[in-house]
Structure formats: C-alpha cells, structure tokens
C-alpha cells in the first residue's frame with residue numbers, strides 16, 4: 001500500500017495521476033497547506049521542505065518501507081516500481097528525463113511565480129507580473145514547438161514528463177496565457193485531459209481544497225510561519 005500525503009495542487013495532481021495511471025493501490029492523507037498541516041512534525045519527518053506531495057510505500061525496493069518527497073523523485077520511483085511511463089531504452093529514458101527536469105526546474109517554479117504575482121500578491125508589481133507572464137508564455141512556446149514535432153514531450157510515448165507537466169498547464173488563465181495560441185500544446189493538453197486516469201487523478205482531494213480566502217491561509221503559505229527556521 002502506498003500512503004500519499006498530498007493536496008489538490010499541480011504537484012499533488014502529478015502523483016495522483018501517476019498512481020491512477022499505474023493502477024496502484026493508495027491511501028490519501030490530506031495535508032491542507034492553507035491550514036498549516038505541512039508544518040506538523042510527522043509530515044516534516046517525511047517531507048523536510050514542508051511541501052506536498054510525499055509518499056510512504058510500505059513495500060519498498062528491499063521490502064522495507066520507503067518514504068519520498070519531491071514530485072519528480074516520486075514519479076521516477078513509481079515508474080521504476082511499475083515499469084510504466086518511462087521508456088526502457090537508454091535514449092528514450094533520457095529524452096523523458098530531460099523533459100521531466102525541464103518541468104521540475106522551469107515550468108513548475110516559473111508558472112508558480114506567474115500565478116503568485118498575478119493572483120496572490122497583495123500588491124500588483126508590474127515588473128514581476130510582466131517578468132513571469134512573459135516567462136510563462138516563453139515556456140508554453142517551447143512546449144508547443146516540441147509537440148509540433150512529437151506526439152508527446154519525450155517523443156512517441158506518454159511518459160512521466162507529460163504527467164508532470166500537464167497539471168501545471170491547467171491553470172493557464174491565471175498564468176496570463178491563452179491555450180489557443182499554442183495549437184500543438186492544446187492538442188496534447190486535450191488528449192491528456194481526456195484520459196480516464198487523469199480525470200480520476202485531478203479529482204483526488206479536489207472537493208476538500210477551497211480557494212485561499214483568509215489572511216491566516218496566506219500567512220501559512222507566504223508569511224512568517226513559512227519562513228520560520230525549523
């Protein structure tokens with residue numbers, strides 16, 4: 001059994017989608033990041049960066065439990081465990097890994113900042129809004145170009161690179177992007193959105209998550225509690 005400590009955010013969705021795609025049995029433990037659950041001692045023991053998602057697999061590689069944080073590491077682990085969604089040949093594997101790293105190092109952090117400065121920041125800082133909106137558009141352009149030449153990010157097969165990237169692009173409106181401006185990306189996006197496992201994955205904890213409303217929620221995520229040394 002895989003215990004998943006998570007919330008219905010893009011990084012959480014990646015793992016929920018992968019578990020559904022692989023048909024693995026899992027139990028979800030909600031970590032409400034607006035309520036400060038990510039700072040609890042028990043969660044910090046498995047996720048020292050106070051961020052979801054994290055997993056504990058009772059049936060680890062050597063038969064002993066393994067705990068993991070960082071969504072990219074979790075996707076790689078689940079791909080290794082099941083033999084699914086990471087090409088087996090060396091060239092194909094590195095094609096997928098480079099696009100996974102592109103998501104982890106670029107798409108996630110940059111689109112996260114676009115979302116932050118456009119939607120959450122208490123003051124509208126024009127420079128930051130422009131900087132991250134432009135960066136979002138640039139990244140969508142890179143993806144569109146790749147998908148003009150290939151069916152999937154890593155080439156011919158649907159992989160953890162697609163699973164990692166798709167959830168971040170669902171919030172295109174809040175990132176200041178028009179999906180219609182990227183026709184190849186849109187074709188890929190619609191195909192992934194139509195997959196039954198993806199539809200189940202994005203519903204995990206979706207009803208529990210409400211939009212950020214209170215100052216306390218903002219404080220947990222962007223204020224003193226977030227930056228307290230632990």
Ligand SMILES: N[C@@H](CCC(=O)N[C@@H](CS)C(=O)NCC(=O)O)C(=O)O
Nearest residue numbers: 009011033038050051052053070071
């Ligand atoms: N690089 C990490 C990022 C995880 C992340 O940013 N998680 C956010 C939600 S999408 C979170 O838990 N935020 C809570 C906090 O910052 O306190 C990963 O991919 O797992």
